[in-house]
Amino acid sequence: MRVEIRAAAAWRPGSARRIFAIAGQGELRGPPLTADALPVKVDNVSKIYGRTAAVRNVSLELQPGKFYVLRGENGAGKSTLLRMIAGLSEATEGRITVFSLPNREARSRMGYMAHAPLLYDELSGMENLRFFAQLYGITSDAPLHETLRRVGLDPELARRVGQYSQGMRQRLSLARAIFHSPELLLLDEPFSNVDPESAAQITRLLGSMRSAGATILLVTHQLGLLANMADEFLLLSAGRLVDRGVMPGVKA
Amino acid sequence: MSLSIARLTASNVRKDLRLEWRSRDVLNSMLFFAGLVVIIFSFTVEPTAEESRHIAGGLIWIAFLFSTTMALNQSWARELRNGVLDAYRVAPAPPEALFLGKCLANFLFVLVLECLMAPLFVIFYNLSALGSAWQLVIIFLLGTWALVVNGTFFAVMSIRTRSRELMLPLLLLPVSIPAVVSMVTATTMVLSGEGSPVAQMKLLAAFCAVYTTACLLLFETVLNAE
Numbered sequence: 001m002r003v004e005i006r007a008a009a010a011w012r013p014g015s016a017r018r019i020f021a022i023a024g025q026g027e028l029r030g031p032p033l034t035a036d037a038l039p040v041k042v043d044n045v046s047k048i049y050g051r052t053a054a055v056r057n058v059s060l061e062l063q064p065g066k067f068y069v070l071r072g073e074n075g076a077g078k079s080t081l082l083r084m085i086a087g088l089s090e091a092t093e094g095r096i097t098v099f100s101l102p103n104r105e106a107r108s109r110m111g112y113m114a115h116a117p118l119l120y121d122e123l124s125g126m127e128n129l130r131f132f133a134q135l136y137g138i139t140s141d142a143p144l145h146e147t148l149r150r151v152g153l154d155p156e157l158a159r160r161v162g163q164y165s166q167g168m169r170q171r172l173s174l175a176r177a178i179f180h181s182p183e184l185l186l187l188d189e190p191f192s193n194v195d196p197e198s199a200a201q202i203t204r205l206l207g208s209m210r211s212a213g214a215t216i217l218l219v220t221h222q223l224g225l226l227a228n229m230a231d232e233f234l235l236l237s238a239g240r241l242v243d244r245g246v247m248p249g250v251k252a
Numbered sequence: 253m254s255l256s257i258a259r260l261t262a263s264n265v266r267k268d269l270r271l272e273w274r275s276r277d278v279l280n281s282m283l284f285f286a287g288l289v290v291i292i293f294s295f296t297v298e299p300t301a302e303e304s305r306h307i308a309g310g311l312i313w314i315a316f317l318f319s320t321t322m323a324l325n326q327s328w329a330r331e332l333r334n335g336v337l338d339a340y341r342v343a344p345a346p347p348e349a350l351f352l353g354k355c356l357a358n359f360l361f362v363l364v365l366e367c368l369m370a371p372l373f374v375i376f377y378n379l380s381a382l383g384s385a386w387q388l389v390i391i392f393l394l395g396t397w398a399l400v401v402n403g404t405f406f407a408v409m410s411i412r413t414r415s416r417e418l419m420l421p422l423l424l425l426p427v428s429i430p431a432v433v434s435m436v437t438a439t440t441m442v443l444s445g446e447g448s449p450v451a452q453m454k455l456l457a458a459f460c461a462v463y464t465t466a467c468l469l470l471f472e473t474v475l476n477a478e
Contacts, residue, residue: 086342089478108344116335120267122274134263135343160274176339 037100039064039184039215040085045094046239047080054080056239057094062184067206067216069226069247072236078219079115081236082186085217086112098184108136111182113190117173121162125172126155129179136180147179148172152201166193174202178209185209187218191225199225223247257349264353265360268327272361277326282319282365289315290369294376304377309439312373313395313432320362320399321421324407327358332411341476351404351471358400366392382445391442391449394456395435398463402428405467409474431459 040062047055055077062068070078083089084096087103098106119128129144138144145155151171161169170193177185185206191199199222207229210216220226223233227247235243272278293311331337340350373379381388403424410419438452 088338088341090476104344107342110342112338112342114335114338116338118335118339120271120330120336121334122271122330123267127270131263131267132339132343134260135340135345137344 038062038097039099040217041097041100042081042085043095043097045081045084045091045096047077047084047089048092053239055084055091055236058236058239058241059094060234060241060244062215062217064183064215065210065213066231067210067226067229068218069223069230069233070217070219070236071221071223071233076236077239078236079188082112082188082217082219083114086110086186088112108180109183111177111180111185113173113177113185113187115188115192117161117169118176119161119169119172122160124158124160125153125164125168125175126157128161128172129176132176133179138180143181144175144179147175150178150205151175152198167195167198170194171198171202174205178205181212181214183214185214185216185218187216187220189219189221191220191222203229257346257352260345260349261352261356264350265356268353268357269360271330272357275330277330278323278358278361279364281326282323282361283368285322286315286319286365286369287372289318290372290376299377301378301380304379305382305443306440308373308377308379308443309436311377312369312439313435315369316362316366316396317399317425317428317432318421319365320358320403321424323361324358324400324403325411325416325420327354327361327404328407328411337475347472347475348468350475351408351468355397355401355404358404359397362396362400363393366396379443381443383442383449385442387442387449387453388439390453391435391438391456394453394460395431395439398431398435398456398460399428401460401463401467402431405463405471405474408471409477431456431463434459 038061040060042058042060045055045058046053058077058081070081072078080089084091085098087098087107099109101109120131123131125148126141126144129148130141133139133144141155148155151174153168153171153175161172164172170190174187174190177187187206190202190206194202203225206216206218210229218226218230230247232244233247234241289311297307299307331340340347403420406423406427407420410416410423413419434452434456438449438456441447441449441452
């Protein structure tokens with residue numbers, strides 16, 4: 001395990017918490033990452049549905065520990081690109097690699113939050129997290145309680161998710177995406193249906209994850225919330241990556 | 253921390269049982285449908301005890317086959333609600349655990365249905381087995397597994413199609429016919445006491461092994477199909 005901690009530290013000189021999180025899941029996450037393993041590499045990727053191209057010839061690389069915002073009008077292909085990176089949809093052309101790893105190993109290092117909450121309505125928040133945590137080999141409740149507190153939810157809340165407000169669902173959905181301390185976080189509209197206070201709380205949480213070394217790719221229309229936090233924006237239009245650059249408010 | 257298939261399968265079964273306990277979607281629809289079949293047939297056919305022994309095998313399995321088909325769609329529909337299946341697909345867990353967990357949970361649901369419907373069959377059709385009744389237990393365990401494993405597999409194929417209620421029987425029934433013939437023949441043999449059902453039971457066990465292996469091998473491909 002010591003070898004892995006050293007390798008993780010060499011790859012990303014981040015916080016101790018990040019390294020311990022990785023070390024704790026060593027068995028699941030497989031061998032340590034190499035220094036040149038990019039979190040995401042998208043190589044000339046297209047996604048075509050029938051006669052419609054949702055994503056066209058997109059190429060990009062995400063650097064470790066950076067916070068990216070994916071922008072674009074409705075139907076620009078943002079969610080499709082995110083789903084392809086998450087491995088939920090296959091590219092029609094081109095290739096996507098995550099940490100240069102095979103699918104299953106890459107998944108253990110990735111957190112994904114979609115438009116839909118990806119939660120069972122009939123279970124409580126803690127029951128949902130407990131089930132999904134087992135899919136990542138996590139059997140202890142402690143990190144789940146901690147994650148729920150970080151997103152502002154009460155771990156003891158027995159209410160079923162079907163009775164949650166939209167904002168609570170959104171926060172629980174975020175908790176489901178981050179409880180395993182992912183090194184790559186893919187978020188699709190995490191601020192939709194949340195009140196300003198919750199949005200600020202989510203923003204702070206994402207900031208702390210980035211400080212801990214996670215790479216974040218986030219789709220949103222609410223750029224104001226991330227003006228002082230995100231490193232770069234990527235602009236998609238009609239399926240093409242038309243622009244990328246430093247986020248306004250960030251010193252280059 | 254490891255992802256053992258057995259542990260994850262157990263976790264999936266527990267989750268499905270809990271969801272069913274809280275919603276009762278699957279059991280209610282199965283019980284209602286199977287009950288209707290038993291009652292309506294008994295009033296329309298009105299068989300004697302002797303006739304019952306020859307037709308009940310087919311009738312029982314038809315009732316369970318169609319009830320199971322209804323239930324299987326619902327058991328996957330709850331995985332599509334809120335996109336939960338995507339949460340499973342982005343996790344590093346082996347998809348076989350999801351499939352086996354779903355099969356085992358559905359198997360338990362159908363067994364509960366069979367236990368509840370058995371007295372009804374006995375009462376409405378004046379049934380008593382002339383052969384070894386304990387063989388019925390094995391036939392029902394094997395037959396139910398064959399139906400459930402096939403049905404769970406084809407249900408995940410059909411669940412994302414527009415006319416899924418129609419698609420599942422279309423896919424499932426032709427493939428299941430050999431097993432259904434074995435189930436019905438073996439059940440009739442035990443009820444009527446005519447011949448030994450052992451050969452049919454062996455055939456049924458072979459079907460179970462083949463279906464389970466094929467479905468396990470193909471499940472990941474089907475799960476990730478767009």
